[in-house]
Every structure is written in structure tokens, then in C-alpha cells.
Amino acid sequence: MSTSNAANKALADEASRARALIRQETHTGPTAGLAPGCVQANLMILPQALAAEFLLFGQRNPKPCPILAVTTPGDFTVAAMGSNIDLRTDVPKYRIWRHGELVSEPLNLLDTWRDDLVAFLIGCSFSFEEALIADGIDVRHISEGRNVPMYRTNIPTRGTPLLNGPLVVSMRPMKAADAIRAVQITSRFPSVHGAPVHLGDPALIGIQQLDRPDYGDAVTIHDDEIPVFWACGVTPQAIIDNVKPEFSITHAPGHMLITDVSNASLASF
Amino acid sequence: MSTSNAANKALADEASRARALIRQETHTGPTAGLAPGCVQANLMILPQALAAEFLLFGQRNPKPCPILAVTTPGDFTVAAMGSNIDLRTDVPKYRIWRHGELVSEPLNLLDTWRDDLVAFLIGCSFSFEEALIADGIDVRHISEGRNVPMYRTNIPTRGTPLLNGPLVVSMRPMKAADAIRAVQITSRFPSVHGAPVHLGDPALIGIQQLDRPDYGDAVTIHDDEIPVFWACGVTPQAIIDNVKPEFSITHAPGHMLITDVSNASLASF
Numbered sequence: 270m271s272t273s274n275a276a277n278k279a280l281a282d283e284a285s286r287a288r289a290l291i292r293q294e295t296h297t298g299p300t301a302g303l304a305p306g307c308v309q310a311n312l313m314i315l316p317q318a319l320a321a322e323f324l325l326f327g328q329r330n331p332k333p334c335p336i337l338a339v340t341t342p343g344d345f346t347v348a349a350m351g352s353n354i355d356l357r358t359d360v361p362k363y364r365i366w367r368h369g370e371l372v373s374e375p376l377n378l379l380d381t382w383r384d385d386l387v388a389f390l391i392g393c394s395f396s397f398e399e400a401l402i403a404d405g406i407d408v409r410h411i412s413e414g415r416n417v418p419m420y421r422t423n424i425p426t427r428g429t430p431l432l433n434g435p436l437v438v439s440m441r442p443m444k445a446a447d448a449i450r451a452v453q454i455t456s457r458f459p460s461v462h463g464a465p466v467h468l469g470d471p472a473l474i475g476i477q478q479l480d481r482p483d484y485g486d487a488v489t490i491h492d493d494e495i496p497v498f499w500a501c502g503v504t505p506q507a508i509i510d511n512v513k514p515e516f517s518i519t520h521a522p523g524h525m526l527i528t529d530v531s532n533a534s535l536a537s538f
Numbered sequence: 539m540s541t542s543n544a545a546n547k548a549l550a551d552e553a554s555r556a557r558a559l560i561r562q563e564t565h566t567g568p569t570a571g572l573a574p575g576c577v578q579a580n581l582m583i584l585p586q587a588l589a590a591e592f593l594l595f596g597q598r599n600p601k602p603c604p605i606l607a608v609t610t611p612g613d614f615t616v617a618a619m620g621s622n623i624d625l626r627t628d629v630p631k632y633r634i635w636r637h638g639e640l641v642s643e644p645l646n647l648l649d650t651w652r653d654d655l656v657a658f659l660i661g662c663s664f665s666f667e668e669a670l671i672a673d674g675i676d677v678r679h680i681s682e683g684r685n686v687p688m689y690r691t692n693i694p695t696r697g698t699p700l701l702n703g704p705l706v707v708s709m710r711p712m713k714a715a716d717a718i719r720a721v722q723i724t725s726r727f728p729s730v731h732g733a734p735v736h737l738g739d740p741a742l743i744g745i746q747q748l749d750r751p752d753y754g755d756a757v758t759i760h761d762d763e764i765p766v767f768w769a770c771g772v773t774p775q776a777i778i779d780n781v782k783p784e785f786s787i788t789h790a791p792g793h794m795l796i797t798d799v800s801n802a803s804l805a806s807f
Contacts, residue, residue: 445736452721453733464722467714469738469764495738538807 280306281529284351288527292358294376299523300361301395301411308461308532309525310337310350311391311502312360313509314518317342320387322431326505327389329427333436333504335392335460337530343384350390351529357382362521369513374521381518391502392461393525394439396532400454406447409488416523417441418482419501423475424466426504434508438466438498440479442490448497455499457536467498474498549575550798553620557796561627563645568792569630570664570680577730577801578794579606579619580660580771581629582778583787586611589656591700595774596658598696602705602773604661604729606799612653619659620798626651631790638782643790650787660771661730662794663708665801669723675716678757685792686710687751688770692744693735695773703777707735707767709748711759717766724768726805736767743767 287304290296300309315323320342327336338350345356357378365373365381375381394417398408410417417439424436443451448468456464467474479496480487484503490496506519520526556573559565569578584592589611596605607619614625626647634642634650644650663686667677679686686708693705712720717737725733736743748765749756753772759765775788789795 445738445742449721449734449737452718453725456722456725465718468718469714470762473714473762493739493742 277531277534280304280531281351283307284527284529285353288351288354288359291361291527292355297361297376300525300527301523304527305399306531306533308337308350308528308530308535309393309395310528311393312356312518312520312526313389313391313505314356314386315389315509315514316383316516317385317387319431319512319514322429323389323505323509325429326426326432326508327391329429330504331459332463332466332500333426333502335462336389337392337460338390340388342387345382345388347388347390354526354528356388356526360520360524360526362524364519364521366514366517366519368515369510378518383516386518390526390528391505392535393502394462394499395525396461396535397455397458399532400458401451404450404454406443406451409442410486413488415486415488417485418479418487419484419503420471420476420498421483421507426508431512432508434504434511435475436466437484437501437504437507438474439485439501440482440496440498442488442494442496444494448495451497457538459537460535462499462501465497465499469495471496471498546800546803549573549800550620552576553796553798554622557620557623557628560630560796561624566630566645569794569796570792573796574668575800575802577606577619577797577799577804578662578664579797580662581625581787581789581795582658582660582774583625583655584658584778584783585652585785586654586656588700588781588783591698592658592774592778594698595695595701595777596660598698599773600728601732601735601769602695602771604731605658606661606729607659609657611656614651614657616657616659623795623797625657625795629789629793629795631793633788633790635783635786635788637784638779647787652785655787659795659797660774661804662771663731663768664794665730665804666724666727668801669727670720673719673723675712675720678711679755682757684755684757686754687748687756688753688772689740689745689767690752690776695777700781701777703773703780704744705735706753706770706773706776707743708754708770709751709765709767711757711763711765713763717764720766726807728806729804731768731770734766734768738764740765740767
């Protein structure tokens with residue numbers, strides 16, 4: 270076995286152990302910090318009738334909606350992302366939505382799963398944040414123990430007949446030299462939002478107040494820093510909210526699906 | 539011959555034709571726009587006694603002083619950069635300096651060349667500007683027909699015992715999305731200054747007035763643009779000026795050495 274394969278096997282074992290704790294409902298909290306080095310994914314589960322439309326939305330909007338895997342209808346496994354993943358049990362907390370209303374936050378989907386459901390695993394900024402931190406860049410919401418600040422913008426997404434709406438961005442404040450380095454680092458990770466979409470003046474993308482994010486928490490921005498904005502995985506959630514589908518399931522914020530895939534393997538070069 | 543080799547041969551022929559016009563002193567003006575696709579180089583010629591020190595400076599400061607080639611003492615050819623280059627005749631206009639004073643601007647060095655001279659070919663932003671323009675980015679000083687604005691900063695270079703001084707930067711104003719793209723594009727060209735060193739607030743790097751550059755011309759900056767700063771090849775010239783060497787030769791500003799090497803071949807990925 271090559272060193273690289275041995276390292277990947279060790280990561281996959283770590284992911285498997287984390288999922289086992291979650292499956293047993295021993296771990297029911299956020300997944301940040303679990304199985305470091307492994308890709309954590311956003312989850313969007315839709316009835317088959319809406320799935321093709323959502324896939325098209327992802328194809329047209331790879332920066333806010335980078336789709337890592339799609340299941341076949343009714344299948345709750347995702348072999349491409351982990352050998353023993355069960356999507357009904359392996360997320361610490363789910364959110365069930367009916368006609369756009371949050372109806373429950375169960376710890377599993379064993380009673381809820383339907384044969385017409387299609388699951389989308391969507392890339393998450395945890396992967397690139399790990400690379401930023403490894404390079405010595407302060408990721409403010411992590412060092413301040415908060416959720417990343419997110420904002421609705423005036424940038425339209427490339428819509429489909431049913432799915433339309435503005436881009437949501439996450440923001441990380443940095444010194445300019447770190448922002449330049451962050452562009453380089455995140456450019457290597459196109460499947461987890463890739464390079465920033467904007468930096469500097471927030472008003473140019475329709476954000477009025479950085480200290481009042483639309484989602485998540487405000488973070489400190491120092492005088493010698495600029496805000497750097499990335500396309501955010503909340504975008505597809507916000508856009509699905511708009512159409513108020515009869516039924517859908519997502520992960521609860523921060524309660525991600527841990528996969529066997531290494532963050533390193535997502536680097537495009 | 540592969541397509542790539544045929545393309546490179548065509549570029550080298552174009553460079554050779556341009557150098558022939560310059561050697562005959564038919565073309566004596568700036569080289570911008572000549573032999574598109576070919577690397578144009580800054581030239582610094584020093585007595586052997588100072589050459590090792592300058593090479594060390596370049597090694598320590600690859601962003602402002604990316605050394606593409608160094609000649610052996612007394613040799614006025616540079617086979618690595620072009621099969622028939624003669625450094626005594628192939629630059630349209632030279633500048634001869636004695637003890638830090640500009641003493642003449644000859645069209646050739648046939649009477650001036652010395653057996654102890656070492657020539658340094660240094661990467662030039664023309665190479666990455668070609669890539670920016672190819673991507674549809676407006677390079678302001680080019681679209682406005684001016685010289686790029688350059689500024690002394692408060693960023694120190696990594697000095698050598700003799701060679702010390704602040705970094706000089708060039709500035710190109712851009713919309714934020716173009717600035718992000720420009721970071722990606724120029725990161726691919728580490729041997730021609732690479733990624734920017736700063737963007738946004740000029741005061742943070744000791745620049746007081748963008749409309750009063752220390753070298754070159756001011757350019758228009760629109761309200762929705764930020765200034766983006768790259769390490770500049772004027773830095774080593776300014777630093778050599780500080781030590782007022784007994785004798786040195788440079789190209790006249792904008793009057794570069796055209797080489798056979800393709801800009802495309804400088805891309806690191």
C-alpha cells in the first residue's frame with residue numbers, strides 16, 4: 270500500500286468512527302473538528318420530482334452549489350463518498366421541511382425516509398478553511414468561536430424555471446496579503462466554493478451592514494482588514510425555501526455529513 | 539514537429555525579426571506590442587564585482603527581482619533566452635550609469651562593452667499583462683496609453699550587505715471580481731512578479747497619493763475599483779541606484795530585450 274493510500278485509509282477509518290458515534294446518537298452536536306482532514310458535506314434531500322431541477326441549478330451555479338454526489342432515488346447510501354454511509358442516520362441532526370416550514374429536527378430519518386427521495390451532497394467551506402488555517406491565516410469566526418457571517422447579495426444566480434434567487438455569501442475578514450493568499454488557496458478547491466466572488470466594499474454587492482449578517486454571527490473586522498466574500502452553500506437552501514416544496518430534508522446548520530474523502534483530494538492542482 | 543514546437547518556432551522567428559530591426563537601429567523606440575507572445579526582459583548589467591551580490595538580492599527577493607538568466611562575465615550572448623541574442627545591440631536604447639549618474643543613452647554598447655560585465659535578464663510585467671488582457675481584464679495604463687504607475691512603499695526588501703531599500707510596486711486598478719481573477723492569473727507566473735503583494739488601502743503600504751506616482755504616470759481609478767499592487771522590476775534599479783556603483787548599464791524604460799521564450803511557457807501550471 271502506498272503512503273498516500275495508507276493515509277487515505279487512516280482518514281476513512283477516522284470518518285467511519287465519527288459516523289458510528291453519530292449513528293448511535295452518542296454525538297448529536299455540530300461536526301466542526303470531527304475527523305479532521307475529511308470532507309464534510311451539506312445535505313439536501315428532495316423528492317425526485319424536484320431533483321432534476323435542483324441538479325440543473327447546481328450545474329449552472331457551481332460556486333454556491335458545488336454538488337459532490339447525487340444518490341439514485343430511494344437509495345440512502347453514497348458509496349462514492351464513503352463505503353458505509355447511511356444518509357438516514359449519519360448526520361447528527363436533520364431538519365424536515367413541509368411547504369417551506371421547518372416541522373422537526375430529528376436525530377435520524379428512519380421513520381421519515383421515502384423511496385422517491387434523492388440526496389445531494391454539497392461541498393462545504395470547512396474543506397477550504399482547513400487549508401487556510403494550515404497556511405497560518407486567521408479564520409476569524411473560528412478563532413472567535415462563532416458561526417460564519419453570511420449575507421444576501423444583489424448578485425443573481427443563474428436560475429432554472431423553478432429555482433431563482435440571489436447569491437448568499439459568507440465573509441471572512443483578512444489583511445490584504447492574506448486575502449491574496451486566500452484567493453490562491455481557495456482557487457485550488459473549486460468543488461468547495463473555490464475562489465472568492467468579491468472583496469472590499471460590501472455595498473458593491475448589495476450588502477449594507479457587515480455587522481448585521483442575514484445568517485450566522487457578526488465577527489470582528491480590524492482597521493487594516495478587508496472583507497472577503499465567498500459563494501455560500503446557504504444559497505441553494507435559500508432558493509429551495511422560495512419554492513416551498515411539499516417535502517424536503519436538510520442537515521441542521523453545522524451538523525454535516527462526514528465523508529471518507531480527504532480534503533486534500535479535492536485540490537485541483 | 540508538434541503543434542507546440544511549431545508555435546514556439548514561429549514565436550522565436552518573430553522575436554528574431556524584431557531583434558534584427560532593433561540591431562539595425564531601424565526600431566529605436568519602446569518595445570510594447572513587438573513580438574506578441576514573447577517574453578520581454580528587463581536588463582541589468584553590472585561589473586563582476588557587484589554581480590554576486592545582485593544575484594543574492596534576486597534570490598532573496600524573487601517577486602520584485604525575478605532573474606530569468608545570468609550571463610558569464612564578458613559574454614554578451616544568452617543562449618537560454620534566444621539563439622542569436624547580442625546584448626550589446628539588441629535593446630533599442632540603453633542607459634549608462636557612472637557612480638549613480640545617468641551619463642548617456644546609446645542605441646548600442648559596441649564601444650562600451652567590457653570583459654568584466656555580467657548581464658541579468660529580469661522578468662517583466664508585460665508577460666502577465668498579456669495574460670490579463672487575454673482574459674478580458676482592462677489593464678488601465680495600456681488602455682489609457684500611459685506608463686504603469688509605480689510607487690515606493692514602506693515594505694522593506696530582504697537586503698544583502700550592500701543592497702537594501704524599499705519595495706517599489708506597480709498599480710493596476712480593477713473591479714474586485716477582476717482583482718480576484720488577476721490574483722489567479724498572475725499566481726501562475728511567479729517568474730514575472732507573480733501574485734499581487736497588496737490590494738485596497740494604499741496607506742497600509744506607505745503610499746500617500748495614488749494620483750502622484752513616484753515613477754510612471756497616474757491612471758484613472760473608478761469608484762467601483764480597488765488598486766491592486768504588484769512587486770515591480772524598478773525595485774532592483776532603485777536599490778542599485780542607492781549604492782552608486784562605479785559603472786552599470788540598464789535598458790531605457792520601456793525599451794526591453796525581446797527573447798525567444800514564450801510567455802505561455804512561464805506559466806507554472
